[in-house]
Amino acid sequence: MSHWQKMISYLRKNGELIILVHEKPDGDCLGSALALGLHLQAAGYRPTLFLPEPVPLTYDFLPGQELIKALEKGEQLPEAQLIVAVDCADQSRILYSFPEQASAQTPVFNIDHHCSNTLFGDCNIVDPNAAATGEMIFHLLKESGIPISPAVATCLYVAIIADTGSFTYSNTSAETFHIAAELLELGSDMNLIRHNLYDRRPVLELINIKLTLSKLQFTEDHRVVWSALSHEELASHNLLHTDTDSVLNLMRSVEGVEAAIIFRELEPGVIKISFRSQNQLDVNCIACEFGGGGHARAAGCTLNGDLSTTIARVINRTQEQLQKILTKGGD
Ligand SMILES: [Mn+2]
Known part of the structure; x- marks a missing residue:
């Protein structure tokens, strides 16, 4: 079973799920989470991304902001069929307590590339060799068989450049460039990215x-x-x-x-x-x-x-x- 199939096996048609990011989310974290959310929405599910703070100004241009809901730090999350944590090395970096359900706790899917990941999920997809969680999300979404939209490609491209320092850090691999090339072909909006990440410094x-x-x-x-x-x-x-x-x-x-x-x-x-x-x-x-x-x-x-x-x-x-x-x- 592919990781994608495993993930959607927890979800009913039209099912609600929660996507979580870490405290002070960076470009990899937000780009990955929004890409996943937009793609799951296109696949017929209802994802919500909870954030206790406003979206960092640097990343307020990313597509998919409508999936984000504000929720105070420490608040209980609403009920959902699945929680997906993105780019979070351990549970303490997630700012919410998980929902308690009468039947069983909501399953947690943990997708991350930190070598310090504590494998806190019920299902853990952790690859320290990935330069960015965005690379992992790219592979996950490809397994779905649903075409990756230009908006999703934009989010993933931003995720990858954020964690590779625009392809300059030592984690940048041939695979990183293969993925980036494919994201360009899929329509990632380079003018939007260029303007917002390089010509709009606070x-x-x-x-x-x-x-x-x-x-x-x-x-x-x-x-x-x-x-x-x-x-x-x-x-x-x-x-x-x-x-x-x-x-x-x-x-x-x-x-x-x-x-x-x-x-x-x-x-x-x-x-x-x-x-x-x-x-x-x-x-x-x-x-x-x-x-x-x-x-x-x-x-x-x-x-x-x-x-x-x-x-x-x-x-x-x-x-x-x-x-x-x-x-x-x-x-
Ligand atoms: Mn990352």
Whole structure:
């Protein structure tokens, strides 16, 4: 039985299902979820995507927004025949409690590409080799035999460019390009994507880049670079919801740097840490040690505590791990 058949086996004709994304959804997460929703709708089902926050401005152009419903964080989800979690490494990243039904709990379908995925679903489709969850959704939708619409192709293309840094990260494979080519043939709207992703940068993102770079610090050997912004700094510049990908990529690109880390105190005493590495350090391992996760070259975690103590802890651990690799490498 194909994954598609397995998924729709839980659904009656016209059946309602819930699609869930993770907190602060990125382009891969939203693009994948909307593509899946639009395709299931075309197949005769009734999907709803629940979000506790407004759609991030960067992605408000994606087709399928009408499938999104606002629901407060922590609220109980309505009854449905199936829940599909998209791009979520673990259940705690989903912001809702699952519905309790008298008969049985709603089955959960877990579609993801994080190597830290906890396999929390009743059915888990997890492929850490996929560059983006969008690649996995592409294969899933093809199994349906229903043609992929231009709107779905647009969502999937955005999903893939988001997680591959527009085909520049090391996760980009020949398969990624095969899929992208097919999405173009299927009518993904390149003008819409180009305009919205490359020519419409929020001014706050630039302010965030400026502020983050102004606080850059390096370890003595220059292999680790980091920057930290306190809650006060973030709040006073209205940067609490700003995307940090662009500045992290800049930091990682500095010659000789192996790891780039950003510390953001999102609430007083609550610090969100984002890691990127160049080509040796497995930052997923480090993030996992601190209760987070992600991918080998991009991961994150959240720690409670004082900012400077947290920085010292994380930087020390990163240096230790890096030292291990360098020793093993024999130089
Ligand atoms: Mn992803």
